[in-house]
Amino acid sequence: MKKQNSGKWKTTIPGLISFALLTAILIFPMESYQSALAGLNIFLQSVFPALLPFFIVSEIMTGLGVVDFLSVLLNPIMRPLFRCPGSSSFIWIMSMMSGYPTGARLTAMFCKEKRITACEAQRILSFCSTSGPLFMIGAVAIGMMGTKEGGLVLLISHYLSAFLLGLCFRSYRCREDSFQKHKRLRVKHHFNDPGEGRGLRFALSALDDARRKDGRPVGQLMGDAVRNSVNTLLVVGGFIILFSVAIDLLMRLQIIDRMASLAAIPMKLFSIEPSLLRAITGGLFEVTTGSKLVSKTAVTMQAKIAGVSFLIGWSGLSIHAQSASLLSGTGVNISIYTFGKLLHGILAAVISLPLTRLLYPEALEAATYTFPPTSSIRWKDVFLRSTHLSIIALLTLTLLAVLSYAWLRIRKRSL
Secondary structure (H helix, E strand, C coil): CHHHHHHHHHHHHHHHHHHHHHHHHCCCHHHHHHHHHHHHHHHHHHHHHHHHHHHHHHHHHHHHCCCHHHHHHHHHHCCCCCCCCCCHHHHHHHHHHHHCHHHHHHHHHHHCCCCCCCCHHHHHHHHHHCCHHHHHHHHHHHHHCCHHHHHHHHHHHHHHHHHHHHHHHHHCHHHHHHCCCCCCCCCCCCCCEEEECCCCCHHHHHHHHHHHHCCCHHHHHHHHHHHHHHHHHHHHHHHHHHHHHHHHHHHHHCHHHHHHHHHHHHHHHHHCHHHHHHHHHCCCCCHHHHHHHHHCCCCCHHHHHHHHHHHHHCHHHHHHHHHHHCCCCCCCCCCHHHHHCCCCCCCHHHHHHHHHHHHHHHCCCCCCCCCCCCCCHHHHHHHHHHHHHHHHHHHHHHHHHHHHCCCCCCCHHHC
């Protein structure tokens, strides 16, 4: 009986929210149109050119078997650290370099291809769902807050908190772990197991097996990579436009103000400014909008950095909806993923406080609001920077693989 009631609520609540959103759009048609255009502009000018190179490169590398090659060589690093297979290193680096929602997309793709289990996917998402340096340093720190030093603090606190969260989630267990205690889910070859199949010879064999299993010509592989990447990005763009409209309507209806007033009651214990709390409340829905609101508040730069660190770690309900869409059918628990993102945001905000004192002491001065210099970044510039970062990601993975192979050789000789 309880399951039936919970099922009804799961159907009724989304229906009521959709009806309320439609009603609000009908009441504010022009405002909704303008906010939709703003969301579309963000998607076309920033998100699309920033993510497209990474999506295409990741598809091509997977089809060519490079991921399997790296998986074998990097398994001795990722397995002890995070209890995840070597292929998670590919997701980790690509997510760090490109940003949301690359980590969720690659995790879903690997899970559906049976490269990783749903339980491993849950662990991987704890440290592989991160923002990118282009967004944190370029868009937020320099573009919104007008500070390069603050961007460095954001970057370190964000990635360090993700690493620590991954270490915490290594102890996450589910039914799969007991079921596959003696039998790990593998690809066609069995080189993901940490106890067997180590070294360059096995890695090359894994690459060859994966390439023959895929079987597509290089031309078809590239065409499929472009097509699949564009289709995924269209879904991402739809969510960005939808949440842009929803946030604008929530602010016009003063719902965010009321939510901030309710949240201000317990937050008085932490001496958080009401204006900052209102901005963070708006950022719970969409990280870019929240970062803009935080940058405009008249608080110290340290408070701004901490607030933005929380929002980037949390990533916003818009990113959560995109990730849920990409992860559907994988067996990943979205509630646990959301809880992990909340912990990520809190950890990042806490870590940013001592980091700001150490790296950016000027941020502790009195509350001010400086208007950052306006800069127009062209589509071509964003695309080229993203392509440059994707090349750096590949070089980083290659370097990690070489170091891992060298470490295995040294360890083998010592034994």
